[in-house]
Amino acid sequence: MNDRFLRACRREPVDRTPLWIMRQAGRYLPEYRKLRSRVGFLDLCRTPDLAAEVTLQPLRRFPLDAAILFSDILLPLDAFGIRMTFSPGPKIAEPIRSRSQVDALHAQPAAQVVPFVADAVRLLRRELAGQVPLIGFCGAPFTLAAYLVQGEGKEGFGAVKRMLFAEPATLEALLEKLAVAMVDYLRLQVHAGVQAVQIFDSWAGILDDADYRRFALPYVSQIVDGVKDLSVPIIYFVNGAPHLIEAAAGSGANVLGVCWRTPLDEVARRVGPEMALQGNLDPHVLFAEPATIRARAADVLRCMSGRPGHIMNLGHGILPETPIASVEALIDAVHHFAETEASCAT
Amino acid sequence: MNDRFLRACRREPVDRTPLWIMRQAGRYLPEYRKLRSRVGFLDLCRTPDLAAEVTLQPLRRFPLDAAILFSDILLPLDAFGIRMTFSPGPKIAEPIRSRSQVDALHAQPAAQVVPFVADAVRLLRRELAGQVPLIGFCGAPFTLAAYLVQGEGKEGFGAVKRMLFAEPATLEALLEKLAVAMVDYLRLQVHAGVQAVQIFDSWAGILDDADYRRFALPYVSQIVDGVKDLSVPIIYFVNGAPHLIEAAAGSGANVLGVCWRTPLDEVARRVGPEMALQGNLDPHVLFAEPATIRARAADVLRCMSGRPGHIMNLGHGILPETPIASVEALIDAVHHFAETEASCAT
Numbered sequence: 001m002n003d004r005f006l007r008a009c010r011r012e013p014v015d016r017t018p019l020w021i022m023r024q025a026g027r028y029l030p031e032y033r034k035l036r037s038r039v040g041f042l043d044l045c046r047t048p049d050l051a052a053e054v055t056l057q058p059l060r061r062f063p064l065d066a067a068i069l070f071s072d073i074l075l076p077l078d079a080f081g082i083r084m085t086f087s088p089g090p091k092i093a094e095p096i097r098s099r100s101q102v103d104a105l106h107a108q109p110a111a112q113v114v115p116f117v118a119d120a121v122r123l124l125r126r127e128l129a130g131q132v133p134l135i136g137f138c139g140a141p142f143t144l145a146a147y148l149v150q151g152e153g154k155e156g157f158g159a160v161k162r163m164l165f166a167e168p169a170t171l172e173a174l175l176e177k178l179a180v181a182m183v184d185y186l187r188l189q190v191h192a193g194v195q196a197v198q199i200f201d202s203w204a205g206i207l208d209d210a211d212y213r214r215f216a217l218p219y220v221s222q223i224v225d226g227v228k229d230l231s232v233p234i235i236y237f238v239n240g241a242p243h244l245i246e247a248a249a250g251s252g253a254n255v256l257g258v259c260w261r262t263p264l265d266e267v268a269r270r271v272g273p274e275m276a277l278q279g280n281l282d283p284h285v286l287f288a289e290p291a292t293i294r295a296r297a298a299d300v301l302r303c304m305s306g307r308p309g310h311i312m313n314l315g316h317g318i319l320p321e322t323p324i325a326s327v328e329a330l331i332d333a334v335h336h337f338a339e340t341e342a343s344c345a346t
Numbered sequence: 347m348n349d350r351f352l353r354a355c356r357r358e359p360v361d362r363t364p365l366w367i368m369r370q371a372g373r374y375l376p377e378y379r380k381l382r383s384r385v386g387f388l389d390l391c392r393t394p395d396l397a398a399e400v401t402l403q404p405l406r407r408f409p410l411d412a413a414i415l416f417s418d419i420l421l422p423l424d425a426f427g428i429r430m431t432f433s434p435g436p437k438i439a440e441p442i443r444s445r446s447q448v449d450a451l452h453a454q455p456a457a458q459v460v461p462f463v464a465d466a467v468r469l470l471r472r473e474l475a476g477q478v479p480l481i482g483f484c485g486a487p488f489t490l491a492a493y494l495v496q497g498e499g500k501e502g503f504g505a506v507k508r509m510l511f512a513e514p515a516t517l518e519a520l521l522e523k524l525a526v527a528m529v530d531y532l533r534l535q536v537h538a539g540v541q542a543v544q545i546f547d548s549w550a551g552i553l554d555d556a557d558y559r560r561f562a563l564p565y566v567s568q569i570v571d572g573v574k575d576l577s578v579p580i581i582y583f584v585n586g587a588p589h590l591i592e593a594a595a596g597s598g599a600n601v602l603g604v605c606w607r608t609p610l611d612e613v614a615r616r617v618g619p620e621m622a623l624q625g626n627l628d629p630h631v632l633f634a635e636p637a638t639i640r641a642r643a644a645d646v647l648r649c650m651s652g653r654p655g656h657i658m659n660l661g662h663g664i665l666p667e668t669p670i671a672s673v674e675a676l677i678d679a680v681h682h683f684a685e686t687e688a689s690c691a692t
Contacts, residue, residue: 155501161630242589261589284507
């Protein structure tokens, strides 16, 4: 089995830096667009063999070092009976704005609400047959709350910040319920067979350090604490948060994933040697010429050269308009870099 | 005349920290909403006595230490014949996506294109009669380009980043033309009477340090260099860019304005003693109880206590839903802090 990814998560030596790509199963792939033209997004997520098929599409095309379950961070919120649509962004039917709405939320077990996720994981483990590890994931409580309170994706997510200042106890009650539900959801995935998990905190960067340490970080740590007995590597991805790197390093996760804004050598200095790092090529670099893509990818790899524990990735999800040839150039850069730098390795 | 604001820009001693509020003339004021209910946004900007009236509205209500001309950063793009609408966000009729479009842009003099801005400034200087200084402003070239290329405000402004990597020379040609036009536009404002200028770089934070130093900062410096002979303080406000603070400090501006993400004492350490700082209370704090607003405002003031050159402000524009009582609590905090801390001042 290709265990580069898992070894890098544990900061063990690897023959070359492993690579996977956030949203690697997605709209930049013609085979994904073809399937989506006849199946809705939620149906895709909820049908195990289709979710598994989409998960495997990028692996058939590219020699990536990990698969990640095709799903969406908002799906397990079905556990609370929250209704939503995707077109293509999420839209919550009734945004959560009041204490009474929060108090009325009671989570059903993930195994009852999203059994299709566990089914897709089991199917994928069989189909992958040890080829590469399978990553599961969930949203971080603050990011989930940002969507639930706003009701949709919106620049700045003002509604959740308004709640944070106007009704902090309401937000805390919501975050606590989300954290408990995400522990249950990740445990379901691990029991079904995922070999690592990633917690996506896409919107924590709208908080300053003090608010982040009160309203975001503790609930991430609660999830980490709730799954660490399962002994799978835990990746915490925090987006758009160059000011929160030191704080984010305290989540308890094994790996910190960051966006492209901060060079990884600086991130490494700021978090210390105990964490593996994941990232962080700007996804827009994939619109450049292949030579530029290779050079910028090598810059990222060089930042972590000689430090154990690097998982190469983009700093955010791959964009739908990305050319396939750009992904090939990225893969080439990662594979080629390992060869040319071999003389420097111990 | 109340010259606290101008003195703080020059890092001279002041009796108390001056305060103004980004978007202080705007939708949170009932008198503004009343006027807007019968006049469109662009008509308001383009009619000198209405623009002046709106500029003065917050000054009649609150003892603020500066006025800022009511306008929009996209208005001077009329100089290039770019057509746009606001509903309420800007929408560019034909987004700039190609080299041929950029090459076809030829700027008309601001004095011919936006004479109403100069008229409003002259009117305001008469009406203000030295009560407080009047601030003029423009957009930073990268931020203007972000709108021009995207065609509208959109989270992440992917289109301009795609151009940056796919056609960097096209973006540079656009930025150069925008910088030249903004120098002309700011000079028009200063000649008409504004006593300080602010350059708004709302979207530079989507760049990493290297790209910022190539595609954003040089064009800000070009504007600074183009107006510094006029001897008015220049404020450079860079939003959402905690990773760019050191770089942004090199713009040549007198004052650096930052969003709420980084505490001002940290900003002060990172930029050194030569710059005044402006900001940076989180605008969402104004949804909290008055006691919390006062405490959080005092936290900001305390960060800069004893360091000359602080202009109190929010870290971003005041939000439309902000209660008037919250603005009063903020003002009270600034005035009260000066009194209670008087014994510490030299």
